Amino acid sequence: MTRLTGKTTRRRRPLLWLLALALIGTACTAVFTTQLTDTPSAALKAGQELLSKKTVLAIVAHPDDLEWYIGGTLRRLADNGANVQVVVATDGEKGPNRTRSPDLATTRRAEQAAAGTINGYTHITSLALPDRGVAKDPRFLPEIERIYDEVRPDAVFVFDPTYPSLPYLHVDHQGSAREFLKFWHTLGAGKPPVYLFQTRRPDAAVDISGVIDTKVRALAQHVSQNGGSGDNMRGFFAGAGESVGVGSAELFRVLRK
Numbered sequence: 001m002t003r004l005t006g007k008t009t010r011r012r013r014p015l016l017w018l019l020a021l022a023l024i025g026t027a028c029t030a031v032f033t034t035q036l037t038d039t040p041s042a043a044l045k046a047g048q049e050l051l052s053k054k055t056v057l058a059i060v061a062h063p064d065d066l067e068w069y070i071g072g073t074l075r076r077l078a079d080n081g082a083n084v085q086v087v088v089a090t091d092g093e094k095g096p097n098r099t100r101s102p103d104l105a106t107t108r109r110a111e112q113a114a115a116g117t118i119n120g121y122t123h124i125t126s127l128a129l130p131d132r133g134v135a136k137d138p139r140f141l142p143e144i145e146r147i148y149d150e151v152r153p154d155a156v157f158v159f160d161p162t163y164p165s166l167p168y169l170h171v172d173h174q175g176s177a178r179e180f181l182k183f184w185h186t187l188g189a190g191k192p193p194v195y196l197f198q199t200r201r202p203d204a205a206v207d208i209s210g211v212i213d214t215k216v217r218a219l220a221q222h223v224s225q226n227g228g229s230g231d232n233m234r235g236f237f238a239g240a241g242e243s244v245g246v247g248s249a250e251l252f253r254v255l256r257k
Contacts, residue, residue, distance in 0.1 A: 034165050034200040034251070040244040046204035046254060050155060050195060051076055055083040057153035059144060059180055061134055061172035062092035063112035064222040069197045070157055071119050072208025072215040072237070073250050078120025079211075085123045085151045088112060089140060089176055092225075094131040099224045107224050115221040118214060135175025145183055154192045156184070160199035160253055173198065181255075195252040202251035205240070209247035212237060 036043055056077055060066055066074065066086060078084050091105035101107040109126055116124050125147060129137045148156075158177040177196070184194060195204065208215060216234065219226065237248040 032166055032200070034202065034243075036203065036205075036243055036251075037201050037253075038203040040205070043203055043205040043244050043251075044207065044246070047073075047206040047249075047252075050204060050206060050252070051080055053077065053082055053153075053155040055151060055153045056085065056155045056157065057148065057151050058084070058086040058157040059089070059176060060086070060157075060159070061089050061170065061176050062095060062131070063088055063108040064092070064115070064219070064225050065159075065173070066112075067115050067119065067215065067219040067222065069159075070250055071115075071218050072211050072248070073157075073206045074121055075119045075211045075214050075218075076206060076208065083123075083151075084121035085125070085147075085153070086116070086121055087125045087127065087144065087147055089127045089134045090129050090131040090172065091126065092131055096225055098227050101224055104224060108222070111222045111224060115218040118218040118221065132171055134172040135179050140176070141179050141183060144180055148183070156180070156192055156194045157197060157252075158194060160196035160201075162196075163199050163201040163253065165198050165200040168198075184255075194255040196255065197250065197252055199251065199253040201253050204252040204254050205244040205246075205249045206252070207241070207244075207246040207248075208237065208250055209241065212248045 050073070058066060058070060058074065074084050092108045093105040095104070095108070097104050099107065112124060116122055127140065127143055129140060134140050158180050159173040161174040161177040161181065164174055181194070184191065212234070215237070237250070240251050241247050241249040243249070
């Protein structure tokens with residue numbers, strides 16, 4: 001019978017710690033990184049289904065959210081003849097002010113209008129709610145319900161409040177989505193699917209390779225936020241594309257019930 005001496009036990013403890021850290025690291029990678037939950041072909045097929053929609057409603061928190069996350073998809077929908085309606089909850093007056101504008105809210109609203117024109121949507125409703133206070137503002141959800149009833153969309157876009165891609169989080173992003181989903185869950189049969197973006201558990205992908213230049217040009221209109229260039233994000237869009245075997249893509253998690 002072999003007995004472990006105290007010295008042998010001490011030698012094995014670092015190895016056990018390293019194994020434990022490796023397991024923790026693997027678990028964290030699985031939980032916190034973006035991973036498709038369906039096959040690439042199935043994700044692209046779901047993206048094609050999205051592009052067949054005739055009326056869509058996108059709800060975001062700030063000017064430039066649309067261009068960062070779903071600008072290519074909105075451009076493709078517009079090219080397909082869809083009625084693209086968007087709601088921007090705030091004017092983003094607490095965001096960066098790289099142009100040192102004396103009235104950042106007005107500047108950002110103008111930037112959003114310019115970007116929307118490039119991306120093919122001009123139906124922009126600006127709620128002008130306080131930046132970083134959307135979810136707690138009692139005016140937000142009634143306005144969203146009113147707009148939804150007017151538009152009657154067959155697809156809705158909001159941030160993913162449950163599995164947001166990391167590291168960037170914002171109280172208005174996930175908060176606005178949670179508020180909308182409270183309303184959406186009360187709707188009966190026939191309610192439209194919701195396409196959740198900025199998600200780390202996507203199951204739908206839209207190939208935006210053919211409109212990537214337009215997306216970058218629209219993003220560049222938000223000069224106050226990014227200094228006038230969207231080129232630094234090309235790699236990000238390309239990375240999403242690689243996950244489904246295309247040049248550039250935007251990813252979504254779809255809720256249907």
